[in-house]
Amino acid sequence: MAQEAMKPLDNERLDAIRDEFGQNPINRIAMNAVVESGIDAVARNASRARTLSRRFSVTVDNGKVTNQRRSGRCWLFSSLNVARNIAKKNLGIKEFEFSQSYAMFFDKLERVNYFIRDVADLVAAGESEDSRLMQHLLHDVMGDGGQWTMAMNIYQKYGAVPKEVFPESASSKATATMNTNLRTMLHRAVARLYAGEDAQQVIDDCVSSAYRMLCIHLGEPPRSFEWEYTDDDGNFHRDGEMTPQEFWNEYVGSVLDEYVCLVDDPRADHPKGRRIAIEHLGNVVDGTETAYLNVPIDFMKQCALKILSEQHIPVWFGADCHPMMDRKEGAWATDLFEYNRVYSVDFDMDKETRVRFADSQMNHAMAFVGVDVADDGETTRRWRVENSWGDEIADNGYFTMGDAWFDEFVYEVAVPKSMLPAEYAKALEEPAIVLPAWDPMGALA
Structure with missing residues (x-):
């Protein structure tokens, strides 16, 4: 049977839709309320809130929350929030913060090198410019986002420094213009490759230009510091001159080196x-590949609970932070907003459907710092989250996540x-399922 030709939205159909809307008084009540107050105020489930x-029955005190400002550095902030918990214990201090700007500097420099080398290989292999x-x-190039493994690549190669040694700059707090100019520089470099210029010269020019641009925006990072x-x-300590690598090794050590990233695909x-694994996703050439072990969501919960309750270390995680979020109050719950009732529209999809049809993917990284456990000692009820959006929202910047929301939106x-059982540990040594660069599991926080 031949498919009917696509029909326009004619006046007859539009009049019928208008009449249908007007005949239901609930539609006008919803319209008046949302126009005046906004959808979230109207749809918010006050009883659930x-x-x-x-x-929480289990908490890890990680001090004052950090603030990534107008940047997408959440994966660096959250991974350094895990690391700072370890460093604070080793330093014997309650308040400490690593420089996220230092980590971003070398991530972007490495990512320029990774990208242009990757593209040069593709051009040499005959990849079409419009593929x-x-x-x-x-x-996708030169965004701020990243993954846990990419963060570890930077810390293991370049170490880290206290924030006072390499503080924030205007561009680290608002990265858009810096990123746009880095992206334009790389786009021109790709055009040079397709024009047949020497690949190594193009690569060298890119890395040199990127270093210069990053220094201008962020400052030149220290090779060592006092x-x-x-x-x-009240005890005074003078450790003398240290390199960033020595500082990381001294105060964080190898605790995070053997971490693996679990994912719920x-x-x-x-x-x-x-x-x-995801094709063409990484930041450091010859660094650890960006790959995950696909496990059930309940196993991820068990691991997070065990780390918090036994090791008392925050747990890095990535999630789709936007659905059912009350940013001001700092809350996530699957039934926190009743949009379906306000609109009279069915939004029901399971997690697999949302991923398959581009409705959900990881876009933000944070750290678990608490969990409430039922009296059986196993059933998790809600989670305390250290965010990096400053302390003027939520509970001084700390959010609360309903347990069912973890199931649906944590990835x-x-x-x-x-912590892995034998069969999962063995799987780490086996070849990965390699997904294309645009697969949703390759989304960056």
Whole structure:
């Protein structure tokens, strides 16, 4: 049977829709309320909001929350929030913050090198400039987002410094213009490659230009610095001159080196217990590849609970932060907003459907710092989240997440490899399922 030709929205159909809207008085009430107050105020489930307690049976005190400002550095902030918990214990101080700007500097420098070398290889192999892959890479380059493994690549190679040694700049707080200019520089470099210029010269020019641009925007990062501090017992310490690598090794050490990233890919054709990798996704050439172990969401919860309750270390995770979020109050719950009732529209989709049809993917990284557990000692009820959006919202910047929201919108957690059962540990040594660069599991926080 031949498919009917696409029909325009004619006046007859539009009049029928208008009449249908006007005949239901609930539509006008909803319209008046939303026009005046906004959809979130009208759809907010007040009964659910009142029951989302900020009390937790297990908590990790990680001090004052950080603030990423107008940047997409959440993956660096959250991973450094995990690391600073370890560093604070080793330093004997309650308040400490790593420089996220220092980490961003070297991530962007490395990512310029990674991107232009990757593209040079593709050009040499005959990849068309208008292919889906090339257009995806060109569009996606020089954003702020990243993954746990990419963060570890930077810390293991370049170390870290206290924030006072390399503080924020105007461009680290608002990265858009810096990123746009880096992206334009790289786009021109790709055009040079397609014009047949020498690839190594193009690569060298890119890395040199990127270093110069990053220094202008962020300042030149230190090769070494003098470190001295007073601990919370009033004891003065002078460690002398240290490199960033020495500082990281001294105060964080190898605790995070053996972490692996677990992911919940809900698509049935991607089996649990298998590694997943994404083509062309990375930041450091010859660094650890960006790959995940696909596991059930309940196993991710068990690991997070165990780390918080036994090791008392925050847990890095990635989620789709936008659905059902009350940003001001700092709350996530699957039934926090009743949009379907206001609109009389069915929004119901399971996690797999949302991923398959581009309705959800990871876009923000944070750290779990608490959990409320039922009396059985196993059933998780809600989670305390250290965000990086400043302390003027939520509970001084700390959010509360309903347990069901974890199931639906959390995609990744980073955990020690030693927590994996034998079959999962073995899977880490097996070839990964390699997904294309544009796959939603390759989304960056």
